[in-house]
Amino acid sequence: xxxxxxxxxxxxxxxxxxxxxxxxxxxxxxxxxxxxxxxxxxxxxxxxxxxxxxxxxxxxxxxxxxxxxxxxxxxxxxxxxxxxxxxxxxxxxxxxxxxxxxxxxxxxxxxxxxxxxxxxxxxxxxxxxxxxxxxxxxxxxxxxxxxxxxxxxxxxxxxxxxxxxxxxxxxxxxxxxxxxxxxxxxxxxxxxxxxxxxxxxxxxxxxxxxxxxxxxxxxxxxxxxxxxxxxxxxxxxxxxxxxxxxxxxxxxxxxxxxxxxxxxxxxxxxxxxxxxxxxxxxxxxxxxxxxxxxxxxxxxxxxxxxxxxxxxxxxx
Numbered sequence: 001x002x003x004x005x006x007x008x009x010x011x012x013x014x015x016x017x018x019x020x021x022x023x024x025x026x027x028x029x030x031x032x033x034x035x036x037x038x039x040x041x042x043x044x045x046x047x048x049x050x051x052x053x054x055x056x057x058x059x060x061x062x063x064x065x066x067x068x069x070x071x072x073x074x075x076x077x078x079x080x081x082x083x084x085x086x087x088x089x090x091x092x093x094x095x096x097x098x099x100x101x102x103x104x105x106x107x108x109x110x111x112x113x114x115x116x117x118x119x120x121x122x123x124x125x126x127x128x129x130x131x132x133x134x135x136x137x138x139x140x141x142x143x144x145x146x147x148x149x150x151x152x153x154x155x156x157x158x159x160x161x162x163x164x165x166x167x168x169x170x171x172x173x174x175x176x177x178x179x180x181x182x183x184x185x186x187x188x189x190x191x192x193x194x195x196x197x198x199x200x201x202x203x204x205x206x207x208x209x210x211x212x213x214x215x216x217x218x219x220x221x222x223x224x225x226x227x228x229x230x231x232x233x234x235x236x237x238x239x240x241x242x243x244x245x246x247x248x249x250x251x252x253x254x255x256x257x258x259x260x261x262x263x264x265x266x267x268x269x270x271x272x273x274x275x276x277x278x279x280x281x282x283x284x285x286x287x288x289x290x291x292x293x294x295x296x297x298x299x300x301x302x303x304x305x306x307x308x309x310x311x312x313x314x315x316x
Contacts, residue, residue, distance in 0.1 A: 004133060004166040004188035008091055008112060009064050011035030012296055014179070015135075015168060017193030018068030018093065019278075020143070021045055021260035022204065022267045025053055027292075029060035030201035034292040038065040039093060044260045047079035054087050064090040066114070070144075072097030085109040093135070096144070100129035116170075118146030118155065120162045127163045134163060135191050138171030142194045142220075142280040145230040153185065160186025174282040176302025183303075184310070194280040200291045205270030208277055211236065215283035223258060223276075227251045231258055234279040236272040238262070 005013050016031045018041030028038030038061070040053045050067070057065055067084050071077045073096050081102055084092050092106055095116035106113050107130065115126035116135040123134050136159040138152025139145055152171040159167045169182035170191035182190045196202055198209045211219075211234055221239060223231045226246040233239045242257055249257070258276070265275025290298070 002166075002188050004168065007132060007166065008037055010037050012300065013183075013189030014296060014299070015039065015066070015189055015191040016196055017041075017142070017170065017191050018043070018070070018095065019193060019196075020070075021264055023053060024203055025056035025060055027196060027199070027202045028053075028065050029057050030199070030292045031196065032057075032061045032063035032065045034296050035063075036292075036296065037091065038063075039068050040065065041068045041070075042074055042076070042080050043070065044074060045076075047076045047083060050076070050080050051083050051087075054083060054089060058087065066091035066093050068093040068095060068116075070096035071099065071102070077102070081106065084111060094131075095135075098129075099126055099131060103130045114168070117159075118148055118150060120158050123159050123163050123167075127165055131165060133166045133168060133188075134159060135168040135170050136187070137191070138169075139230075140172030140232075140281040141170055142232055143278040145222075145232055147225075147228050147230050149230075153181075156182060156185040156187050172280060172282045174285050176299040176304075177306045178282070179299055179303040180306035180310070183307075193278075194283050195286060195295070196292075197279070198286055198289045199295055200289055204267050207270035207272065208267050209289065211272075211277060212279060212283050212286050213289075215279070215286070217281070217284040219283055220279050220281055224254065227254050229254060229258070232278070232280060234277040234283065236266070236277055238266065238272055238274055239276045242276070 012035040014036035016039040020041045020043030023041040031038035042050050091112045093114040099115045112132045114133045115131040117123045136155045139149045156169045166188035168189045169187035173190045174195040198212050221235045262275045265271050266277040
């Protein structure tokens with residue numbers, strides 16, 4: 001165990017990304033049961049929807065899991081955090097806003113708090129506010145991203161030097177080599193999202209899974225540069241059409257067309273003509289559909305091999 005796994009009471013240093021409104025109990029529970037930290041993403045869901053997800057996840061696992069709340073997006077932040085306290089959720093991940101106002105109440109309830117950031121400046125502020133760990137998310141990641149466009153490999157070592165709390169690397173990681181690389185860069189764990197789209201327990205549309213499996217290194221595109229609202233998605237019909245429309249759209253129109261409704265239309269309904277599919281650049285590396293347990297086993301084996309191989313290369 002390292003200090004992050006000990007802090008969160010998990011076996012493996014692997015955490016699920018939030019995934020917003022396509023979050024679901026079967027996948028989050030499977031990740032926690034396999035030894036990682038499953039996560040429910042609150043997205044733009046109301047408190048009743050999130051409470052149902054909490055209860056369903058608790059019915060499927062006794063292991064710790066997290067709730068991710070995008071505090072700058074959700075209209076129900078306070079209600080959802082109250083639910084986390086009510087149902088004794090062990091970990092809360094706060095993103096898309098300032099976590100400081102919410103930390104004392106969560107700590108008072110014994111909840112560990114993770115902040116998601118894409119810059120050293122915001123990581124330092126989060127640490128000063130009292131967070132227990134920090135996710136450093138690089139520009140390779142799926143979904144909403146920072147307009148700073150800092151990559152994971154550049155971000156993580158800077159965060160590891162800048163803060164004392166454990167750092168979790170996110171963006172562009174899908175296998176044991178990525179895990180090993182993150183640890184070498186100074187992270188204590190990794191967070192993955194795209195890799196979990198194609199596991200057996202993930203109840204996403206078969207079209208979504210196939211497009212991930214068929215992806216290559218050029219299969220994602222960036223929406224939102226025109227408006228400073230960066231989102232990485234699979235290159236598919238709705239996304240391509242929206243990219244062409246961007247110059248003529250207002251910010252409000254763009255935000256509406258990239259709302260969670262359109263993500264669910266793509267990811268859950270498989271309608272890529274009228275909805276988009278979040279995906280990270282690492283999609284091109286994913287070519288199988290294992291169980292979460294088998295995925296973790298292989299990742300740990302491959303990580304150890306990668307670290308041993310790297311050590312040998314230094315024996316000049």
